[in-house]
Amino acid sequence: MARFADKDRKCPSCRHRWKGHEEKETDVRIAVKLLQHGFEDRFDRALIVSRDSDLVPAAAAFKQMFPKKELYVVAPFGAGHSTEMLGVCDGKRKMTRKQLDASLLPASLKHPDGRVIQRPSKYDPPK
DSSP states (O other): OOEEEEEEETTTTTOOOOEEEEEESHHHHHHHHHHHHHHHHHHEEEEEEOOOOOGGGHHHHHHHOOOSSSSEEEETTTOOOHHHHHTSSSSSEEOOHHHHHHOOOOOEEOTTOOOOOEEEHHHHHHO
């Protein structure tokens, strides 16, 4: 699960300040799960959907430990691939608009504690 921390933000032009959020530890969590599932032999081929070159050390370690397992980097829809990731992975894939649309969360979800969680409208699929 991703973790976010508050971060002070400032516009360089007008100096307006606000509180923003910064994602923390997601790349580390992906790396740990990739290696954990590799050791548990849960797959023969893994796909990492990311442009984040911070995952290069994890991908390189994975390929060193599991040379017979395939590792592909998938560019998010509308984005290019990380050149650094291409250098350590077995290949690349592109995400299509149809795949992106199929992976969206529903407009609302029921949390295990009973609360209903609404997807922010800015994440609604295009009409």
